[in-house]
Amino acid sequence: FRSGADIDIILDGAENRKLAEIKSEDGKKDRYYLYYDGETVSGKVNITLKKPGTKLDHLGIKVEFIGEIELYADRGNHHEFSSLVKDLARPGDLIQNTSYSFEFVNVEKPYESYTGTNVRLRYFIRVTIVRRLSDIIKEMDIIVHTLASYPEVNSPIKMEVGIEECLHIEFEYNKSKYHLKDVIVGKIYFLLVRIKIKHMEIAIIKKESTGIGQNTFNENETIAKYEIMDGAPVRGESIPLRLFLAGYELTPTMKDINKKFSVRYFLNLVLVDEEERRYFKQQEIILWRKGEKTRKQIQ
């Protein structure tokens, strides 16, 4: 039952196409070709017979472009949100190495590729040599990034919070929407300090929600912990904040992707006192991916 042929997928323009990284399920980093929504996905499928001269009979050869969501809790079910098929060959025999071209024109790729704790969204090209007993399949992943442009409205986040008679602060972050290479510029102003603060930090928390309704499962991950103050301030102190997002592995905010999952980001401002008590305030921020061209134009 060994496969009688090797399948290679060569994408058009691969030599000029960027590669992007994505974390695999086991935490390693994989690199695949990067595509954007609306781009044509084309290339060649090379089939090499393992035993030259021998015949490989098949019930058809096809190439598919698939976008799917896989919930780890439900491995058996892959939810395909995008599925395009091209037949490369009708049922017959392969008697020599063969090459087929394919083209998926202006393919919609509505969501960004994502590998998370409980869910994965991937795009891949699958070539299938259909056979009687077992098909010969080759898959090639690609990565899709979804780009956005500068939001028209991007108001700062400014809030006063406190615990009565104990601790009052006013914090401000310069925006509510940040691109992935952006800088969070902010300040924390102390209105009342009646506790012995040891230090203050800001954490970036990723919340991945899978499932819907009562079956929603949330997974929180602290992506970053960034100390912004060492020691105890007094009233009237303003502590500056400047956090470069480029230093962290972040994805854009993904809300209700195909009604299957969401990925949201929060800033958690935490003050820790001398007895390790934690006082915190969480605030959602929207992360988006800025196109390289846009950045260069602005520069």
Next chain:
Amino acid sequence: QESTRRLTIKKQTLDDAYAAPA
């Protein structure tokens, strides 16, 4: 300039600056 961006801060009064911790 990105690397040196800050928000404008409120100046702390001298009384507050030198007050004993509350």
Next chain:
Amino acid sequence: QEKRLDESLGNVKIQSFHMKCCLDRGKLMEALKHASNMITELRTNQLSPKSYYELYMAVCDQLRHMEMYLLDEFNRGRKLADLYELVQYAGNIIPRLYLLITVGLVYMKTTPGSRRDILKDLVEMCRGVQHPLRGLFLRNYLLQSCRNILPDVTVEEIAGDGDGKEEHSGTIEDSIEFILLNFAEMNKLWVRMQHQGHTRDKDRREKERLELRLLVGTNLVRLSQLESIDIERYKNVVLPGILEQVVSCRDGIAQEYLMECLIQVFPDEFHLTTLQPFLHSCAKLVPSVNVKNIIIALIDRLALSKDIDLPDDLFDIFSSQISNIIQSRPDMILEDIISMEGSLINFTIKKINAESKREESIDSVLQSTLNVIKEKCNKARIQYRTNIGKELLKFLKLPITHGTQDGQTSGIAPIKMSLKLKVFKNLLKDVTDLELQKQITLSLLNSALDSGIEDKIIEENRLTLEEIEIFLSELCEPLVK
């Protein structure tokens, strides 16, 4: 402490070794990681200020290697444009800011146009360290790192300079703002140290604070080294900025040290034009401050000044400000008041040449002193065998031994002087005990006797008959008694 310090120094040694190896191999990012690990030792709260200082010096030495390497790279044309951003990725604030200062310094040295922005950024970002000890040393590192890079030119000089230096390479105003802000924040942290820890450790904390005073004072030293700070800038910007912090902090240790520091580091001409605000501030210092020492330091310094034209009304300014200080500090002890007035007499002796003017000034000091003593002692007389008595004796001897014509300290000049000074006799007779009066008389007589001209007193007509009568009957009376 020793064990902890040794452990920390050991870690610094290891990490700095790795840092240097990485730099030798051109692996900058790895070197920065090791540098960050090394600086992490400064996050400790286990060390006393003295031990922390040792650790700090060791770390600074190693950071200089990093600085040299980066400067070399820049000079070789290697662009390290993102480095200022990269070092800010460090998760802990202490290593982050030390590295930021180090990298910022390299940028400022190689790109003068960046100085203004980076100086401002560094001094502001250090606000994140509110721990007094760690904050003081961090800001000291900032100050020392930037000492040779602070702009020391005026806007006019830049404009007039033909080689196209850009204004945002900074001007003296930027340097003043930088140092004043750094000084204010350091003083704040230094003063805050008194509130740390248990009340039973108050004495130890005070001692530790005194050990750290130089860190704060260095800001003033650095200001004094800026050549573009002229009298106007000193008067309008620098001194008000410093005094505002000194007076507002309401901490005796800080006030006493900083006021003395101000006197020492800035030149006499500056002090001459700012006497009023300076002395006015002295009146506002907290009661625990030994204002006397500050006043005396200032007056003595000006008394010793050479090649400077002193304003004619200087004595009057001193005199009125001292009165102001005495009035505003009702708890000031008499010894201190007398000591201050003594320094004023000393100043008069050294700086007022015209004899009549000098005598008049000394008399006014004597009168002020007499008034204060009467007010404070009521009708009680100052006893010789007390601290006040000793101080007063010293005070009374001053004009009669050093204030004489041509500075004669022996012979009958002191006697003559004691008679010329109208208030001298009153002060002696009205408020001192017999023993003290006797000591003065003895001093006068011995002075005359020691010079060996006793048989020439009348012969040379250096004392009139009237003067002799007054001297013998009034000033010698205590001796007879």
